[in-house]
Amino acid sequence: xxxxxxxxxxxxxxxxPAVLRPDFAILSRTVRDGxxxxxxxxxxxxxxxxxxxxxxxEFLEQHNSAVHRGAHQLAEEATDAYESxxxxxxxxxxxxxxxxxxxxxxxxxxxxxxxxxxxxxxRTGLGPESERFALGPGDEIVVTELEHHANLVPxxxxxxxxxxxxxxxxxxxxxxxxxxxxxxxxxxxVVAFAHQSNVLGSVAPVQELVRRARAVGALVLLDxxxxxxxxxxxxxxxxxxxxxxxxxxxxxxxxxxxLYGRTELxxxxxxxxxxxxxxxxxxxxxxxxxxxxxRFEAGVPMTSQAVGLGAAVDYLTALGMExxxxxxxxxTQVALDTLREVPGVRIVGPDSLEARGGTVxxxxxxxxxHDVGQVLDDRGIAVRVGHHCAWPLHxxxxxxxxxxxxxxxxxxVDEVAQLADGVRxxxxxxxxxx
Amino acid sequence: MQLEQMYQEIILDHYRSPHGSGLKDPxxxxxxQINPTCGDEITLRVKLDDAGEKVLDVSxxxxxxxxxxxxxxxxxxxxxxxxxxxxxxxxxxxQEMAQGRGKVEPDEEVLGDAVxxxxxxxxxxxxxxxxxxxxxxxxxxxxxxxxxVEA
Numbered sequence: 298x299x300x301x302x303x304x305x306x307x308x309x310x311x312x313x314p315a316v317l318r319p320d321f322a323i324l325s326r327t328v329r330d331g332x333x334x335x336x337x338x339x340x341x342x343x344x345x346x347x348x349x350x351x352x353x354x355e356f357l358e359q360h361n362s363a364v365h366r367g368a369h370q371l372a373e374e375a376t377d378a379y380e381s382x383x384x385x386x387x388x389x390x391x392x393x394x395x396x397x398x399x400x401x402x403x404x405x406x407x408x409x410x411x412x413x414x415x416x417x418x419x420r421t422g423l424g425p426e427s428e429r430f431a432l433g434p435g436d437e438i439v440v441t442e443l444e445h446h447a448n449l450v451p452x453x454x455x456x457x458x459x460x461x462x463x464x465x466x467x468x469x470x471x472x473x474x475x476x477x478x479x480x481x482x483x484x485x486x487v488v489a490f491a492h493q494s495n496v497l498g499s500v501a502p503v504q505e506l507v508r509r510a511r512a513v514g515a516l517v518l519l520d521x522x523x524x525x526x527x528x529x530x531x532x533x534x535x536x537x538x539x540x541x542x543x544x545x546x547x548x549x550x551x552x553x554x555x556l557y558g559r560t561e562l563x564x565x566x567x568x569x570x571x572x573x574x575x576x577x578x579x580x581x582x583x584x585x586x587x588x589x590x591x592r593f594e595a596g597v598p599m600t601s602q603a604v605g606l607g608a609a610v611d612y613l614t615a616l617g618m619e620x621x622x623x624x625x626x627x628x629t630q631v632a633l634d635t636l637r638e639v640p641g642v643r644i645v646g647p648d649s650l651e652a653r654g655g656t657v658x659x660x661x662x663x664x665x666x667h668d669v670g671q672v673l674d675d676r677g678i679a680v681r682v683g684h685h686c687a688w689p690l691h692x693x694x695x696x697x698x699x700x701x702x703x704x705x706x707x708x709x710v711d712e713v714a715q716l717a718d719g720v721r722x723x724x725x726x727x728x729x730x731x
Numbered sequence: 732m733q734l735e736q737m738y739q740e741i742i743l744d745h746y747r748s749p750h751g752s753g754l755k756d757p758x759x760x761x762x763x764q765i766n767p768t769c770g771d772e773i774t775l776r777v778k779l780d781d782a783g784e785k786v787l788d789v790s791x792x793x794x795x796x797x798x799x800x801x802x803x804x805x806x807x808x809x810x811x812x813x814x815x816x817x818x819x820x821x822x823x824x825x826q827e828m829a830q831g832r833g834k835v836e837p838d839e840e841v842l843g844d845a846v847x848x849x850x851x852x853x854x855x856x857x858x859x860x861x862x863x864x865x866x867x868x869x870x871x872x873x874x875x876x877x878x879x880v881e882a
Contacts, residue, residue: 666796671737683768698796726734
């Protein structure tokens with residue numbers, strides 16, 4: 298197996314997007330009548346460097362085969378590539394390889410945990426060891442008001458199936474989780490929250506939330522979709538029980554994501570999807586299941602995608618996540634400073650860099666987010682508009698929709714500066730500029 | 732610039748001073764429609780004549796972008812005073828144009844000011860915005876006809 302080439306910008310002091318951009322072919326295309334693409338929607342999905350695409354192609358052209366089955370050479374090579382990717386991704390987030398389950402995306406990872414708990418609750422778990430995941434009336438699941446729907450709806454549904462109660466931490470005016478506004482109880486079984494808000498960019502006080510959850514014996518699930526791609530994350534140091542993230546938000550392929558679970562928990566947890574590859578012994582009367590992570594990877598898994606995600610992790614590792622984070626903080630500062638100067642613009646979320654990542658949401662007085670987005674699009678600037686799958690959070694701030702700009706390693710200061718100019722153009726177009 | 736093709740002056744005029752805005756009494760049925768991708772909402776009321784054949788009044792409250800607000804405004808102009816049958820023909824023509832990816836030649840005889848929304852059809856993400864009010868109108872009329880009068 299060849300490993301992915303290091304990015305050109307690796308080893309530089311800091312990170313220079315100009316040096317990296319040739320790795321991302323899509324960034325050199327034009328949109329809407331020949332305008333250069335200004336891609337400020339990496340929070341929805343990031344672009345992939347050629348190193349990731351090359352790794353996928355090389356795998357498919359040289360090693361493609363179903364993993365964990367077959368005794369031929371290709372099967373061995375494919376399995377090695379798949380497991381090597383798992384090991385590198387695990388190292389990237391401070392975990393052991395066996396603690397990482399490949400799923401199609403973070404949404405599936407959260408559903409996996411929710412359904413494993415559901416199965417435990419109706420006593421179709423593995424046995425007494427699965428009892429710790431069982432829920433019933435009177436038990437509580439706690440989330441926050443700023444969650445992406447992916448970390449809300451699966452828990453609502455789990456509550457519906459088990460009779461448990463959903464509770465949530467409210468969000469402060471600054472866009473922080475209000476940790477003192479909710480008391481956990483002995484009946485709190487799960488506390489699930491986003492490491493970094495996909496709308497506001499605010500970073501959760503993980504240590505404090507974990508401390509409070511531990512004090513009542515609750516399990517902690519961290520939605521790391523917007524943190525793992527952008528800042529150094531050590532899941533073991535954060536001391537969470539479960540974590541999820543998606544490949545396509547971290548320069549990797551879509552169709553692959555990761556569920557992290559502490560070994561002792563994964564070992565006691567019943568499967569969600571069942572079928573081939575996840576079994577230990579199958580008889581007509583019933584089956585027993587493989588140890589994790591295989592227990593949770595039913596069927597032939599996504600393979601070139603996992604290999605591509607391994608290459609993405611290599612790419613990010615070579616750049617250094619400290620550098621990635623510093624770069625995005627510099628961009629966020631520019632975004633906040635330039636947007637703040639535009640009368641009628643209101644930042645939704647923290648107005649400083651403190652405990653914050655590179656996602657900036659805002660509203661423009663008198664111009665709906667859709668209309669702002671349309672004017673930006675006309676200038677080649679791609680942003681996300683709407684509720685960004687965080688509808689309750691928007692309701693909390695009394696807005697139907699926001700404009701969201703989000704960044705990654707390839708985003709330049711010049712691109713971010715164009716945002717405020719575009720907003721002014723929208724105000725002018727709709728006659729609301731001052 | 733493509734922007735003017737989409738946001739034609741007629742659309743901007745309706746957006747700035749929408750017709751039929753503000754929910755009115757009496758009404759026979761009300762429909763609330765939501766655009767799940769952006770959270771925009773419209774509540775629309777319909778008043779038909781006693782025979783249920785003519786549209787006497789339409790009023791709405793729209794929380795949304797310029798396209799959804801202007802579209803609801805144009806709708807009230809086009810359907811108030813028409814028979815239900817005629818209004819459904821206008822609706823069908825509007826829907827065909829909006830979903831036509833810019834390939835459907837709109838009939839100005841039927842659509843009047845609503846032909847201004849032809850440019851929106853080239854932006855798939857905005858088609859739902861343009862249709863929101865029309866879907867509410869359709870739903871409300873069906874509710875009246877089904878006798879499901881809801882206050």
